[in-house]
Amino acid sequence: MSDPLFEPLQLGELNLPNRIVMAPLTRSRAAQPGDVPQAMNVEYYRQRAGAGLIIAEATQISPQGKGYAFTPGIHSEAQVEGWRQVTDAVHDAGGRIHLQLWHVGRISHPDLQPNGERPVAPSAIKPKAQTFVSAESGMVDIPEPRALETDEIPGIVEQYRVAAENAKRAGFDGVEIHCANGYLLDQFLKSDSNQRTDAYGGSLENRMRLPLEVVEAVVGVWGKSRVGIRVSPTGSFNDVHDADPVETYGELAKRLNDLGIAYIEVVEDSFQGNHANGRPQSVIDVIRGNFSGVYIGNGTYTADEARERITAGQTGLASFGRPFIANPDLPERFRQGAELNEWDGSTFYGGDEHGYTDYPSLADQQR
Numbered sequence: 001m002s003d004p005l006f007e008p009l010q011l012g013e014l015n016l017p018n019r020i021v022m023a024p025l026t027r028s029r030a031a032q033p034g035d036v037p038q039a040m041n042v043e044y045y046r047q048r049a050g051a052g053l054i055i056a057e058a059t060q061i062s063p064q065g066k067g068y069a070f071t072p073g074i075h076s077e078a079q080v081e082g083w084r085q086v087t088d089a090v091h092d093a094g095g096r097i098h099l100q101l102w103h104v105g106r107i108s109h110p111d112l113q114p115n116g117e118r119p120v121a122p123s124a125i126k127p128k129a130q131t132f133v134s135a136e137s138g139m140v141d142i143p144e145p146r147a148l149e150t151d152e153i154p155g156i157v158e159q160y161r162v163a164a165e166n167a168k169r170a171g172f173d174g175v176e177i178h179c180a181n182g183y184l185l186d187q188f189l190k191s192d193s194n195q196r197t198d199a200y201g202g203s204l205e206n207r208m209r210l211p212l213e214v215v216e217a218v219v220g221v222w223g224k225s226r227v228g229i230r231v232s233p234t235g236s237f238n239d240v241h242d243a244d245p246v247e248t249y250g251e252l253a254k255r256l257n258d259l260g261i262a263y264i265e266v267v268e269d270s271f272q273g274n275h276a277n278g279r280p281q282s283v284i285d286v287i288r289g290n291f292s293g294v295y296i297g298n299g300t301y302t303a304d305e306a307r308e309r310i311t312a313g314q315t316g317l318a319s320f321g322r323p324f325i326a327n328p329d330l331p332e333r334f335r336q337g338a339e340l341n342e343w344d345g346s347t348f349y350g351g352d353e354h355g356y357t358d359y360p361s362l363a364d365q366q367r
């Protein structure tokens with residue numbers, strides 16, 4: 001029988017040779033100063049070009065959008081040039097790669113912000129969360145953010161638009177809008193972090209307004225078939241919560257369907273996979289029912305669970321995070337049913353090539 005993981009799939013204009021997506025993964029290894037992609041990042045993505053699609057790590061769209069030390073950006077010429085080396089290497093190796101566009105909102109710290117300013121958010125609500133400020137300070141508590149003025153919102157949309165243009169110049173195949181995991185767009189969308197009384201808060205229509213304006217701006221740059229979005233309906237990472245995820249994400253899926261974007265990637269449960277209660281099937285069902293583009297399921301998938309859910313029509317593609325950190329040739333290992341390397345959590349964030357580009361491929365191990 002043919003393996004469902006290796007049935008090709010058309011994603012917008014991209015023909016994916018398999019259903020195995022590399023999930024966006026923060027690795028905090030951009031060159032300093034300047035948060036610029038560098039040679040080891042080129043090698044890391046090149047090694048993983050066997051994915052049906054690579055979604056490159058969350059990348060700040062502007063200096064204000066930065067929330068952690070050593071994460072890369074897409075707002076300077078040096079960053080565009082750095083990413084160009086990455087996309088060239090992935091394409092030369094036969095792969096496809098999107099960039100994830102990221103504004104962290106309140107998940108930041110004045111030490112990471114231009115002129116030491118306070119991070120911005122829909123509302124001045126301090127999250128119970130931490131961020132990584134510097135090698136010296138390590139993880140620190142996040143202070144109360146400043147609520148964005150209504151007249152600042154067009155400037156935020158503009159940051160996304162410019163970043164989308166920069167991603168195009170850097171040679172990506174498309175972009176994914178990060179609307180998950182408690183960052184800016186998720187802060188607007190979810191009911192508890194958005195207490196605004198203007199047109200960008202209150203009703204669901206208003207809470208969706210900024211995410212949808214961003215999608216429209218990015219579609220204006222890329223065309224709808226090269227744009228995707230990532231959401232985490234039931235995730236609580238970074239201290240967010242939505243009172244009615246079925247309603248919120250069902251309606252969002254409808255609106256995204258009207259805009260005609262290529263895919264929705266769904267974090268099915270919490271960040272880093274808390275599946276004690278199983279996948280949130282009612283939310284998955286309403287998104288699948290309302291959105292006719294490609295659905296990408298994410299969260300502690302094994303190869304066999306991905307095969308089952310693809311065959312059952314529960315997901316189109318499956319994205320893998322930690323297994324892709326430890327296995328540069330993950331699709332080949334899945335194809336052969338080969339053993340997987342184990343990941344080392346101590347080298348996920350920051351550092352050098354160790355725990356980054358030195359995980360062996362099957363070919364390395366057979367030498």
Ligand code: PHB
Nearest residue numbers: 026058068178180181271
């Ligand atoms: C992180 O840097 O820890 C991080 C970044 C983006 C996410 C989730 C976690 O979506």
